[in-house]
Amino acid sequence: MKFYLRKIAFYLVAFFFAITINFAIPRMMPGNPVDSLIDRLASKGGSIAPETREAIQSMLGSSDAPLIEQYFEYIKNIFTGNWGVSVTYFPTQVTECIATALPWTVALVGCTTVISFIIQQLLGIAAGWRHGKRFDNIVSPTATVFQSVPYFWLALIFIWLFAKTLGIFPLSGGYNYRQATIGFSWEFISSALYYACLPALAILCSSLGAGVIGMRNMMVSTLGEDYITVAEAKGLSPRRIKYGYAARNAILPSFSGFGTALGHVVGGSLLTEQVFSYPGIGQMMLQAVQGNDYALLQGLFLIITITVLVVNFIVDLLYGIVDPRTRVQD
Amino acid sequence: MANFDPNDVLLTVRDVDVVYDTAKPVHAVQHASFDLRRGEMMGLAGESGCGKSTLAYSITQLLKAPGKVQSGEVIFHDKSGEDIDIRALEGKALRDFRWDKCSMVFQGAMNSLSPVTKIGKQLGDVYKTHCPGMKKAERMERAAHLLEIVHVDPNRLSAYPFELSGGMRQRVMIAMALALEPQLIIMDEPTTALDVVVQREIIQQIAELQRDRGFSVIFITHDLPMLLEITDTITVMKDGVIVEHDTSANIFHHAQHPYTQKLLSSFPSLTGDRGKFLRDGHGLDVTEA
Amino acid sequence: MSELKVSHLKKDFELRNGLKTTTIHAVKDANFTLESGKTIALVGESGSGKSTIARMIMSLETPTSGEITLDGKPVPKGGKALYDYRHNVQMVFQDPFASLNPYHNIYHHISRPMKINHMASSEEEYEHMALELLERVDLHPAEAYMWRRPHELSGGQRQRVAIARAIAPKPKVLIADEPVSMLDVSLRLGVLTMLARIQREDQLAMLYITHDLATARHFSDEVMVMYHGDIVEYGPSDEVILNPQNDYTKVLLNAAPNPDAFFADKK
Amino acid sequence: MTNATATIATKSSKSPKRSKFDAIKRMLPQRSARLTAGLSILGLVALIAIFLPMFTQDPNAISNIGLSAPSGEHLLGTTKSGQDVLAQLGYSTRGSLIIGLSVGVIAIILSTFFGVLGTYIGGWVDELFSLITNVMLVIPGLPLTIVIAAMIPQKGTAMLIAVLSVTAWAGGARVLRAQTLSMRGRDYVLAAKIAGERPWRVICVEILPNLLPVMASQFTFGVVGAILGESSLSFIGLGSSNQYSLGTMLFYAQNGSALNAGAWWWFLPPGLMIALLGAGLSFINFSIDEVINPRLRDMRKAEKDIKEAARKAKRAARNGK
Amino acid sequence: GNSNNGAAQDVIINTTANATTAVTVNYNPFSSLSVTGTMGGLYEALFYTNSYGTKGLEPQLGTEYTMAEDGMSVNVKLRDDVTWSDGERVTADDVVYTFTLLTENDALNTVGFHGSAEKVSDTEVKLTFDEPQAANGLTFLTGVYIVPKHDWEKKSDPVTDTNENAVTYGILTTEGGNFDSMAYTLKTNAKYYGGAPEVDGVRFVVYSSDQSKQDALLAGELDWAALNIVNADSVLAGKDISTVNLPSSQVSLITCSNADLGCTGPITDKAVRKAIYYGIDREQLNKLAFNDSYTEINGSLYPTQQYQEYFDESVSDGPVPMSARQDEAIKVLEDAGYTKGSDGIYEKDGQRLSFEVAVTNGTSDWINAIDIMNQQLKEIGIEFITKQVSSNEWGQGLRKGDYDLTIYGLWMPNATEAYGFYNQWFNGEKTAPKGETAYPGYARYNNEEVNEALKTINSTTDEDEKQKAYTTIQENVFEDMPYIPLLRQSGLTEFWSDKFDNFPTEDNLYANPQPWASPDYAVVIKNLKVK
Numbered sequence A: 001m002k003f004y005l006r007k008i009a010f011y012l013v014a015f016f017f018a019i020t021i022n023f024a025i026p027r028m029m030p031g032n033p034v035d036s037l038i039d040r041l042a043s044k045g046g047s048i049a050p051e052t053r054e055a056i057q058s059m060l061g062s063s064d065a066p067l068i069e070q071y072f073e074y075i076k077n078i079f080t081g082n083w084g085v086s087v088t089y090f091p092t093q094v095t096e097c098i099a100t101a102l103p104w105t106v107a108l109v110g111c112t113t114v115i116s117f118i119i120q121q122l123l124g125i126a127a128g129w130r131h132g133k134r135f136d137n138i139v140s141p142t143a144t145v146f147q148s149v150p151y152f153w154l155a156l157i158f159i160w161l162f163a164k165t166l167g168i169f170p171l172s173g174g175y176n177y178r179q180a181t182i183g184f185s186w187e188f189i190s191s192a193l194y195y196a197c198l199p200a201l202a203i204l205c206s207s208l209g210a211g212v213i214g215m216r217n218m219m220v221s222t223l224g225e226d227y228i229t230v231a232e233a234k235g236l237s238p239r240r241i242k243y244g245y246a247a248r249n250a251i252l253p254s255f256s257g258f259g260t261a262l263g264h265v266v267g268g269s270l271l272t273e274q275v276f277s278y279p280g281i282g283q284m285m286l287q288a289v290q291g292n293d294y295a296l297l298q299g300l301f302l303i304i305t306i307t308v309l310v311v312n313f314i315v316d317l318l319y320g321i322v323d324p325r326t327r328v329q330d
Numbered sequence B: 001m002a003n004f005d006p007n008d009v010l011l012t013v014r015d016v017d018v019v020y021d022t023a024k025p026v027h028a029v030q031h032a033s034f035d036l037r038r039g040e041m042m043g044l045a046g047e048s049g050c051g052k053s054t055l056a057y058s059i060t061q062l063l064k065a066p067g068k069v070q071s072g073e074v075i076f077h078d079k080s081g082e083d084i085d086i087r088a089l090e091g092k093a094l095r096d097f098r099w100d101k102c103s104m105v106f107q108g109a110m111n112s113l114s115p116v117t118k119i120g121k122q123l124g125d126v127y128k129t130h131c132p133g134m135k136k137a138e139r140m141e142r143a144a145h146l147l148e149i150v151h152v153d154p155n156r157l158s159a160y161p162f163e164l165s166g167g168m169r170q171r172v173m174i175a176m177a178l179a180l181e182p183q184l185i186i187m188d189e190p191t192t193a194l195d196v197v198v199q200r201e202i203i204q205q206i207a208e209l210q211r212d213r214g215f216s217v218i219f220i221t222h223d224l225p226m227l228l229e230i231t232d233t234i235t236v237m238k239d240g241v242i243v244e245h246d247t248s249a250n251i252f253h254h255a256q257h258p259y260t261q262k263l264l265s266s267f268p269s270l271t272g273d274r275g276k277f278l279r280d281g282h283g284l285d286v287t288e289a
Numbered sequence C: 001m002s003e004l005k006v007s008h009l010k011k012d013f014e015l016r017n018g019l020k021t022t023t024i025h026a027v028k029d030a031n032f033t034l035e036s037g038k039t040i041a042l043v044g045e046s047g048s049g050k051s052t053i054a055r056m057i058m059s060l061e062t063p064t065s066g067e068i069t070l071d072g073k074p075v076p077k078g079g080k081a082l083y084d085y086r087h088n089v090q091m092v093f094q095d096p097f098a099s100l101n102p103y104h105n106i107y108h109h110i111s112r113p114m115k116i117n118h119m120a121s122s123e124e125e126y127e128h129m130a131l132e133l134l135e136r137v138d139l140h141p142a143e144a145y146m147w148r149r150p151h152e153l154s155g156g157q158r159q160r161v162a163i164a165r166a167i168a169p170k171p172k173v174l175i176a177d178e179p180v181s182m183l184d185v186s187l188r189l190g191v192l193t194m195l196a197r198i199q200r201e202d203q204l205a206m207l208y209i210t211h212d213l214a215t216a217r218h219f220s221d222e223v224m225v226m227y228h229g230d231i232v233e234y235g236p237s238d239e240v241i242l243n244p245q246n247d248y249t250k251v252l253l254n255a256a257p258n259p260d261a262f263f264a265d266k267k
Numbered sequence D: 001m002t003n004a005t006a007t008i009a010t011k012s013s014k015s016p017k018r019s020k021f022d023a024i025k026r027m028l029p030q031r032s033a034r035l036t037a038g039l040s041i042l043g044l045v046a047l048i049a050i051f052l053p054m055f056t057q058d059p060n061a062i063s064n065i066g067l068s069a070p071s072g073e074h075l076l077g078t079t080k081s082g083q084d085v086l087a088q089l090g091y092s093t094r095g096s097l098i099i100g101l102s103v104g105v106i107a108i109i110l111s112t113f114f115g116v117l118g119t120y121i122g123g124w125v126d127e128l129f130s131l132i133t134n135v136m137l138v139i140p141g142l143p144l145t146i147v148i149a150a151m152i153p154q155k156g157t158a159m160l161i162a163v164l165s166v167t168a169w170a171g172g173a174r175v176l177r178a179q180t181l182s183m184r185g186r187d188y189v190l191a192a193k194i195a196g197e198r199p200w201r202v203i204c205v206e207i208l209p210n211l212l213p214v215m216a217s218q219f220t221f222g223v224v225g226a227i228l229g230e231s232s233l234s235f236i237g238l239g240s241s242n243q244y245s246l247g248t249m250l251f252y253a254q255n256g257s258a259l260n261a262g263a264w265w266w267f268l269p270p271g272l273m274i275a276l277l278g279a280g281l282s283f284i285n286f287s288i289d290e291v292i293n294p295r296l297r298d299m300r301k302a303e304k305d306i307k308e309a310a311r312k313a314k315r316a317a318r319n320g321k
Numbered sequence E: 001g002n003s004n005n006g007a008a009q010d011v012i013i014n015t016t017a018n019a020t021t022a023v024t025v026n027y028n029p030f031s032s033l034s035v036t037g038t039m040g041g042l043y044e045a046l047f048y049t050n051s052y053g054t055k056g057l058e059p060q061l062g063t064e065y066t067m068a069e070d071g072m073s074v075n076v077k078l079r080d081d082v083t084w085s086d087g088e089r090v091t092a093d094d095v096v097y098t099f100t101l102l103t104e105n106d107a108l109n110t111v112g113f114h115g116s117a118e119k120v121s122d123t124e125v126k127l128t129f130d131e132p133q134a135a136n137g138l139t140f141l142t143g144v145y146i147v148p149k150h151d152w153e154k155k156s157d158p159v160t161d162t163n164e165n166a167v168t169y170g171i172l173t174t175e176g177g178n179f180d181s182m183a184y185t186l187k188t189n190a191k192y193y194g195g196a197p198e199v200d201g202v203r204f205v206v207y208s209s210d211q212s213k214q215d216a217l218l219a220g221e222l223d224w225a226a227l228n229i230v231n232a233d234s235v236l237a238g239k240d241i242s243t244v245n246l247p248s249s250q251v252s253l254i255t256c257s258n259a260d261l262g263c264t265g266p267i268t269d270k271a272v273r274k275a276i277y278y279g280i281d282r283e284q285l286n287k288l289a290f291n292d293s294y295t296e297i298n299g300s301l302y303p304t305q306q307y308q309e310y311f312d313e314s315v316s317d318g319p320v321p322m323s324a325r326q327d328e329a330i331k332v333l334e335d336a337g338y339t340k341g342s343d344g345i346y347e348k349d350g351q352r353l354s355f356e357v358a359v360t361n362g363t364s365d366w367i368n369a370i371d372i373m374n375q376q377l378k379e380i381g382i383e384f385i386t387k388q389v390s391s392n393e394w395g396q397g398l399r400k401g402d403y404d405l406t407i408y409g410l411w412m413p414n415a416t417e418a419y420g421f422y423n424q425w426f427n428g429e430k431t432a433p434k435g436e437t438a439y440p441g442y443a444r445y446n447n448e449e450v451n452e453a454l455k456t457i458n459s460t461t462d463e464d465e466k467q468k469a470y471t472t473i474q475e476n477v478f479e480d481m482p483y484i485p486l487l488r489q490s491g492l493t494e495f496w497s498d499k500f501d502n503f504p505t506e507d508n509l510y511a512n513p514q515p516w517a518s519p520d521y522a523v524v525i526k527n528l529k530v531k
């Protein structure tokens, strides 16, 4: 019980810390949304008069309240769901913007992370089990190299190779807008899955490395534990020892690192989405940065942070089940 | 102490040579030979690092790289009359042999249980592997019975190892070793790092079980005083070589090898004369190498 | 002559288990006095509070109540006074493998306590003193051991280094917490003999913590038996061992292997 | 017996004081294929970073042959504005290395501060430090970096290093904390305390040396992470494009449509260089892992020995025939 | 890309939307954030002006207009056969309502209409201005999108309304299309008063980068795009893609030129600005920084490619020679009293001619251009130092006049003559002292003669007087050079010519062919023929 209370307290502190950063950062950024809007309007060939500036200024409105007041207002709004109006998507509510983008990211990044995790662990188990053998000697160095390749670079090469040259996968986008409309139809889902393949593959390739090496090393050191020797002496089948005893124990650190890894992947998705024109929150975030869209930026950072915190929290709770020992600590 | 037929040999170990093939190769066991009779409890004593565990591992074929049994033979004379050459066993045959005929309680039994699996499951695993047809309920029943034998509350089947005290874990390991009623159990320092009181309890229990069931035991420890009390025969090792092998009483009263004699004289007597021991500086001048 | 007096020493540990806290009374009411040239053995079951007493004496742990005084002065809480106190009271740790820093050579371990206390003025002098100390703990020739690192020594040799380190600042009181528990019988005796010799030479007051009743009897003047935080029996060693009064002491004695008696019975 | 010991001892006594290097050597990874590979790769990259700029042309010098394929004059071709790719690669590698190493150093200092110092002091300092660490750990790094990077008006290399360092130290601090926590209670640390060592000496002399392999491993991770982080930031246009780095080079290549225009010589080398650098460091890290984790070390030794034995046996068999 | 979820035979043209990430519905023609397709497509202004071709206004809802001689009002005649998509007739009331909406809502009045509108008859309205608007007044006829009174009256807040069920009469309609955040389709209006177009609809697709757009174009997913392609010839070779290259903004070095408004340093000396102007090798610059796709520019910045009228050829450097004139540069400097320092850089009164040129980091073309100019100017003893800043910081500095120099494309406002351009960039009344926000008089230029001339142009319909004023402006602009002309930026537009015919070509530029240019794209859609 104490364990969970502590955890909850920690996540609350982390949450408040994050939202405070979140509050401060846009306010320290130079520039303002009005000017970015004018630039956009000009680039559209719209007619721009000297009055345009004031017109847009009065359209967006602004707050001159003291900082402290703004802060409390901000915190109140976080909980009431009133996250403000996006400038980039004016007059759409930030919550609404995020709602359109979030499912894409969650689907792509979430699924890929889980798949990546599973593959990582399986490869790591296999390499650790056969450490020093050929499989290990191929997989470990390869994973090491892939781990160090810049993600977007790999993605661009993948696009060039698989989409442009071989034509196996679509170039960009989240689904085929010619054949499907967003909704719960087989057409849409299959199309979205097809379009997610290449970005997913790119994420997989660059995220596999670290996990494989980590798991492999854990596996090797677990194999030296006494209980593995005991399991062998018991005459258990190698399969049973490999998964039931060695992997079961070796996976614990990877599991606790899973939440943090997810955080990294959410960040990494930013680049994926940029490279693949994928309609997720990463791209939206870049847009918000460039457009001085404070409200949207805050909203996105908040949602990313909350997601990561929640996932970490869940992983922490689950960890108590995976590793019974943690339940009594503290 | 059990009575046994001096000619009913269970295990023959002949000329076993083990080398750790590292940068500086270690010849850990040299020309080890002995016979173990059915129902005999044999003690294996010797200072730390003399090769006791290595010998035990090579008997059960559990030696891992860089350790390597270079030569020698280990023959197991099964109840059925069949002679099994353990070193020739491989794969399924080896796995079937293990635990069914010969089980082992490991040095540091504290770490012999997987920390994240309930002990009931770990006990059940033995039955699952060796008695494939057995139902889950029966497995649990048997496991519970095993715990009863070693005086652990059967309710503890659903406990994780970390929830048990060191002594209890040790008993669980002993219970596990008994699971298939093997003919040979090797116990590698099963009680070190335990409280003397607990130690004594466990050892008495082992001795009792052995008397009841008639299996043979190889009992490894560096605690010679204790071995003297519980074993039938004692083998003393030094630097990988078996320097003496005799009945316990003979060893105590008429130790032949100087090393054995030194070992025996090293422990001050608990109840004997205080003598000129230690305090006044006229005791044994033991210099260590 | 000096004297370390422990009176009504008590230590409670708060254990938080879930929402409720339980208090462990690790040490309940300890009273004894260590005097120069005298050894007290402290025996008892695992977890009975032996190390806790040692740690309190070293002020690695603060007593819940009670007092420890050295020559009448209470143990300082911190600052320079504490450094002076530690100069006089030293400890040999239970585990020779854990108490030497694998990164440093033997010279470092032995010279540091001397350097801290400015016991010499030049590096050569320190080296000379370190060599002397190593010789004293029977590590011959000292030159050969001084520049090695702990992992290059056997358990018995490490134990001696640990002892050399403890006596380096010339303490008046030595706390030896299970100094031989990790060694097998043949090594045990050597180390103890040496400790006894050093005690004689330096008139040390010593607390010898152990599980091993036989050595406790032979090595010390008095024996204290601890059980669940209480000192249940305290008296001259032969008396306690040969004629135990307390039930727990009896259990303990029964459990200890005693081949003499065993084979005597058989006959 | 005593005599025998004496002779051995005298023999070794001839080897005089062994220096600190001896201990450090023991902490260093043993020679293995991976370490050799890592060191050679890293050495190569370092050579490129140090010496290439000395021999090549001015990386800024424009010429009228934009986007020309590799030739005798331009070994790796030219960029869109006719700048020599090889020269830029040299300067960029240097730039990236500087960023990577600086971030690595700063991050390790920060993680040591938060992980070791806080833990050693204990009490509320420890609680606070570990809270800060954990919070930094769960806050998503790249988005935070982007937001901070967007906030900074003028990004020089120093600024970029600062931004990357801020988000890089937390993971290391957590590991160091765990290590220190276990070390804080070790007997040899207590022994040093009892001997009267001052706290800073206990930390620096008794604790830190034993953390060296862990810190070395974290350092390599930090360097790889910083180089990758810098390239990501640069790629989305938030880097410091004033300075040459592999990330900015990729950025220019991408904006100059290098891939579409078929200018592989402009797009591939910077990415490969990052991968090379990363792989080199990872391989080294891999070997350091074997030091930290003695089991891995023993395994490796065993593996090697077994392989050697097998090879010997095979050779013997062949000769026998 | 002919199939879609509508009828199988629908012909949809695919092009790109302006957004670089997901879009949200916004069909409000007054909002600067409305989606592409709203301005000019769904809603039309009274007239259309083609800034690249024919002179004057082309009739749409308005059939003819008369500007009062004093420039204080304009009368517009309207068609009487146009109906809104809900069946209501389009009348003068709608026009009056629209203009009144602007005067009543500052937030909607991005065109800056100050005056009033009144209904003369059911088919005629009169706009009256508060100040003379002889030249500028026409932009209200081409830049204000007429909305239905009966529909908009019901909106509670016309500023934030996203107008999802738009009632329109333009070439496009929201009916029958669909809207997703990544792509949306607008169908063409079969009942369009000018006749039903051949194309059935247009799909706007969102891409996050030019790279993705280019990939999509080459893959045939896009039919119509405006992208600058590196090595265009070889990249497009063998594809059925035709291109039109059009001049757009005038790339210049913006200087903080006016010491009276607080600017400092040698850059306030016009001799220095001129020397920079002469010292640049535009040919090399074009080749290495701009894919050789930019075109000539005039020394007076007169946008000749669009407006030939009022251009005075007697003003020097029309167009600017492409190669550098280093002798002239040095002469100008030395005449002004600058001497070469030991480091080869000219200086006067201890001030070296070394300038930081601000540029947004990430704009690789421009960073490149500055590098190249630096190397060119070194030869005449002037030094450029690239100063990269974030885009926000850059924009803020530009507006406040914080930089000596920066590079920027002077964009063309929607206008019917060059007046709009000069008024926007050179009108001293619209600038502000350094440190205060100027929009968009970034160079802090304030020349009484120019101000006067601009006033004259906007308040007369007399051609001679106008010409004289234009000449004055051109002479002064060339002389003072607050914006140092570099090259005329150009935009490449690409079409797949296998499916559609009658795209604008360089010979038949009936509209700006770039798909993002409103309202021109609507005119292109009107004119497209399906093959």
Ligand SMILES: Nc1ncnc2c1ncn2[C@@H]1O[C@H](COP(=O)(O)OP(=O)(O)OP(=O)(O)O)[C@@H](O)[C@H]1O
Binding pocket: B020, B022, B026, B028, B047, B048, B049, B050, B051, B052, B053, B054, B055, B065, B066, B067, B107, B222
């Ligand atoms: N993996 C190994 N590599 C190299 N040498 C080894 C290895 N394992 C054991 N040895 C060496 O083999 C010798 C015998 O070791 P073993 O573990 O059998 O001793 P032991 O008698 O069981 O000692 P203890 O009482 O401490 O358990 C020792 O000298 C030891 O150093």
Ligand SMILES: Nc1ncnc2c1ncn2[C@@H]1O[C@H](COP(=O)(O)OP(=O)(O)OP(=O)(O)O)[C@@H](O)[C@H]1O
Binding pocket: C013, C014, C015, C024, C026, C044, C045, C046, C047, C048, C049, C050, C051, C052, C053
């Ligand atoms: N820091 C601590 N926090 C909580 N409980 C503690 C702590 N240190 C010791 N204890 C508890 O105090 C009791 C006495 O411990 P102590 O280490 O003194 O025993 P010991 O007699 O030295 O045992 P052993 O013979 O096993 O070394 C034990 O129950 C132990 O669990």
Ligand SMILES: [Mg+2]
Binding pocket: B052, B053, B054, B107, B188
């Ligand atoms: Mg052993």
Ligand SMILES: [Mg+2]
Binding pocket: C050, C051, C052
């Ligand atoms: Mg203790």
